[in-house]
Amino acid sequence: MNETAAMAELDIDPYSAENLHDPYPMHQRLRDAGPVVSLRPYPRVVACARHAEVHTVFNDHATFISGAGVGLTNFNHETPWRPKSLILEADPPQHTQTRAILSRVLSPKAVTLVRATFAAEADALIDRCIEKSKREGRIDGIRDLAQLYPLKVFPDAVGLQVEERANLLLYGDMVFNSMGPRNELLAKSAERVGPVTQWIMQQCQRDQLRPGGFGDQIYQAADAGEISHEQAPMLVRSFLSAGVDTTINGLGNALYALAHHPAEFAKLRADPALARPAFEEALRWESTVQTFYRTASRDTTISNVPIAADTKVLCMLASANRDARKWPDPDRFDIGRRPTGHVAFGTGIHGCVGQAVARLEGELILTALAKRVACIEVAGPHARRLNNTLRALETLPLRFVAA
Amino acid sequence: MPAIVFVHPDGSSQTIAATEGASVMQTATGAGVSGIVAECGGSAMCATCHVYVDPAWADRLATPLANELEMLECTAAERQTTSRLSCQIKISAALDGLVVRLPERQQ
Numbered sequence: 251m252n253e254t255a256a257m258a259e260l261d262i263d264p265y266s267a268e269n270l271h272d273p274y275p276m277h278q279r280l281r282d283a284g285p286v287v288s289l290r291p292y293p294r295v296v297a298c299a300r301h302a303e304v305h306t307v308f309n310d311h312a313t314f315i316s317g318a319g320v321g322l323t324n325f326n327h328e329t330p331w332r333p334k335s336l337i338l339e340a341d342p343p344q345h346t347q348t349r350a351i352l353s354r355v356l357s358p359k360a361v362t363l364v365r366a367t368f369a370a371e372a373d374a375l376i377d378r379c380i381e382k383s384k385r386e387g388r389i390d391g392i393r394d395l396a397q398l399y400p401l402k403v404f405p406d407a408v409g410l411q412v413e414e415r416a417n418l419l420l421y422g423d424m425v426f427n428s429m430g431p432r433n434e435l436l437a438k439s440a441e442r443v444g445p446v447t448q449w450i451m452q453q454c455q456r457d458q459l460r461p462g463g464f465g466d467q468i469y470q471a472a473d474a475g476e477i478s479h480e481q482a483p484m485l486v487r488s489f490l491s492a493g494v495d496t497t498i499n500g501l502g503n504a505l506y507a508l509a510h511h512p513a514e515f516a517k518l519r520a521d522p523a524l525a526r527p528a529f530e531e532a533l534r535w536e537s538t539v540q541t542f543y544r545t546a547s548r549d550t551t552i553s554n555v556p557i558a559a560d561t562k563v564l565c566m567l568a569s570a571n572r573d574a575r576k577w578p579d580p581d582r583f584d585i586g587r588r589p590t591g592h593v594a595f596g597t598g599i600h601g602c603v604g605q606a607v608a609r610l611e612g613e614l615i616l617t618a619l620a621k622r623v624a625c626i627e628v629a630g631p632h633a634r635r636l637n638n639t640l641r642a643l644e645t646l647p648l649r650f651v652a653a
Numbered sequence: 654m655p656a657i658v659f660v661h662p663d664g665s666s667q668t669i670a671a672t673e674g675a676s677v678m679q680t681a682t683g684a685g686v687s688g689i690v691a692e693c694g695g696s697a698m699c700a701t702c703h704v705y706v707d708p709a710w711a712d713r714l715a716t717p718l719a720n721e722l723e724m725l726e727c728t729a730a731e732r733q734t735t736s737r738l739s740c741q742i743k744i745s746a747a748l749d750g751l752v753v754r755l756p757e758r759q760q
Contacts, residue, residue, distance in 0.1 A: 353720060358700055358727040526760075530692070590682045591694045601696030609692065 255554045258283040261290040264297070264541065264564070265430050270636045273540060274581070277569035285553035292431075295322065295543075295562045296552075299569040301576035301593070303552055307544055307565055308598040314544035314563055316600055317341040321429025321543055321639070324562055331428050331440075332447070336477075336484050337603070338492070345599065348485055351471045352603045355464050361606040365614075368403045372614035375399055376622050376650075383650040388629035391509070391646035396502035399615060400494050404607065408489050409463020410453055417446045422495025423637060429543070430638025450490055454483035464489060489604075496538055497608050499642045501615055504532035507583050508619070509626045509648055514585045515619075519653075522620035528585035529612030533594035535583045537568035540641050542596060567593045568641065624653040655749035659686050659704075662757050671744045677753060678702040678740035688755035695740040700727040701759040702739040707752035711735040714742055730756030 260283055262276055263269065269276045280287050280299035287297045298304050307314045319325040319339055334340070336348045354360070375398060383389045401415050424443040427436045452458060459465035465486045472482040508515045508528075518524050546561045557563070571592045572580040595602035602608065619626070630647035654670040657680050661667075671680040681689040681702070690701035697720050706714060714737065717725070721741045725732055739753065 350719065350723070353698075353723060357723070526692075588682075590691045591679075593694070595693065595696075595698075597694050597696055599696075601693060601698055603698070605693060605698055 253554065254551065254556050255284075257286055257288050257296065257555050259288045259290060263291045264289070264566075265433055265435075265638055267636065270638075271634060273568060273641075274572065277566060277572060280566065281569060281573055281575075284555070286555040286557070289564075292322070292562075294324070294560075295564050296555075296557060297564040297566060298552065299566040299573075301570040301573040301591075304565045304567065304570040304593055305591075305597060307552065307563055308593070308596055308600070311341065311599050313547055313550050315341050315547045316345070316544060318545035318560075319429075319543065320600075322431055322562060322564075323428075324545060324560070326545070326560060333484065335488055335491070336481055337488055338600070342599070348477060348481070349599070349603065351468065351476055352485065352488065355467045355471075356604050356607055358606045361610050364403075364407050364607075365610060367406075368610055369614050369617075371403050372399065372611075372618045373622070375402075376615070376618040380622060380650045380652045383648070384652070388647050388649050391505040391648045392498075392502050392643050393645070395615075396498050396505060396643075396646075399501060400497040400611060403611065404489075404493050404497065407463060407607070408465045408486070408493070409460030410465070410490075411458065414449065417449050418490055418494045419498075420446045421450050421490060422498075423635075425491045426495060426539075426637050426639035428638075429541070433638070435636055435638055450487065451483065453490065454486040456482070459486070492602075493604055493607070495640060495642075496602075496604075497611050499538040499640050500529075500533060500608060500612060502643045502646060503536040503538060503641060504529055504612060504616065505626070505648065506632065506643060506646055507532045507535055508616075509628050509646070511583050512625060514583060515626055517585055518616065518620045519624070522617050524585055525616035525620060526609065526613045527588060529609065529616050530589055530592070531583060531585050531587050532612075534571045534577070534587075534589040534592040535581075536641060537571050537592075537594040538641055539594065539596075539639060540568040541566055541639055567596065622653055624651045626650060655744050655746055655751070657681075657744065657748070658750070658752040659688070660752060660754045661688060662755060673744055673746060675744055676740050677704065677742040677744060677751070678738070680744065681739060686755075688759070689739060690759040691740060693740075697721050697724050697738055697741055700724045700729070700738065703728040703730060703756050703759060704737055704739045704742075704753040705733055705756065706735045706737050706742075707754065708735055710748075710751050710753075713747070717741060728756070729758045729760050 424439040427439040627649040629649040633644040635642040635644035669684045693699035
């Protein structure tokens with residue numbers, strides 16, 4: 251029997267504006283304090299900021315469950331703001347069933363079928379950005395590129411209508427703010443999303459979805475008896491919650507990384523085949539989803555530190571991805587690195603089910619940049635959009651010089 | 654420590670000392686064996702850690718779960734009867750000497 255170890259405590263609020271603006275010094279303090287750290291402002295939470303513990307927690311889904319919510323709120327005691335997700339906030343055996351359907355719809359094989367369309371859209375969008383940059387002296391890497399691309403290609407693939415897609419941004423912002431505390435960010439998000447929630451659920455209905463798209467394929471699974479017809483719109487909702495704001499910020503953060511590391515962009519230009527690993531490295535270096543929680547289903551330990559049943563375990567993905575115990579020179583953005591094992595998509599049975607689509611979007615945008623843009627220059631100060639869970643940019647002024 | 658033998662498409666091989674409890678994929682990526690990409694990091698989500706298990710060993714491995722079988726339909730190189738995702742093969746002392754062949758391509 252291993253001896254138990256004491257738990258360090260730090261007076262850190264991961265949701266303070268300061269820490270949301272620049273989380274990296276906080277990550278360092280948490281990693282250095284120990285494998286599991288309690289946070290004074292949140293007595294029912296423990297935090298894992300190192301790679302090894304985040305990996306362990308995510309891969310022990312029986313002990314560290316998702317059904318009590320993957321945010322700060324503990325669904326065992328508090329009511330979720332919306333009906334629970336059938337996949338994100340679910341555990342086996344129900345999770346296994348819904349996960350199998352989404353895995354199939356979004357499999358690497360399925361993704362090859364949308365590749366040509368996604369590639370043509372990426373090339374056309376980068377050309378439009380180059381023209382605008384020439385005409386106006388700058389573009390906004392977020393509004394003109396990182397938002398437009400996922401808002402076009404992914405809802406198209408799901409089979410959504412073209413109108414009012416900006417609603418997806420408000421919904422995504424709310425979903426990811428809801429995983430933090432009931433702070434001002436959440437209150438503002440909730441205010442904005444109010445009228446949109448009904449629109450979202452309408453878009454999940456079968457008659458709103460193009461036959462053959464990802465959304466319709468969920469209903470086909472219901473026709474085949476794999477899930478009920480009442481569950482189908484709830485699974486379609488998962489596409490709309492998790493498939494847009496995540497990739498937007500993944501692309502935005504990758505643009506930010508490349509704009510601030512011209513030598514890395516030059517490497518990508520010299521070898522566009524690096525697009526895929528470069529996107530991977532951007533996900534490691536500046537992880538879109540910063541945090542997810544699990545809930546201890548029983549009294550247990552993490553790295554010999556006792557954890558009481560019902561404790562919320564804060565898994566700091568972005569911190570794990572910069573843990574020097576795992577990555578040499580972790581703060582360096584290096585597209586020559588092969589960051590296998592980063593946890594930007596999570597890991598284990600809840601690992602991002604849409605990761606093949608996300609990687610495709612990242613690869614295609616970075617490939618188009620590598621082939622069409624000679625250099626990416628910073629054209630003004632960027633601004634962050636604070637969110638309780640996401641690392642996001644509001645604006646990123648850039649200049650694209652045509653190749 | 655159990656040893657795992659990786660055979661490259663050109664016939665050359667590498668023998669890597671593995672940790673019990675780790676996966677064959679982790680063993681390969683940890684030692685920098687080329688030919689295992691493992692983009693998803695071990696969640697059976699990408700099919701880029703595909704290997705052909707040597708027929709002498711195939712029956713000695715735990716049976717693949719449904720999610721692995723589903724993902725094996727997405728391999729870049731041809732799927733064969735002994736195809737497995739190396740991230741789903743957990744190493745035990747009983748697998749000392751396991752031989753896996755690497756496919757021509759993963760993506």
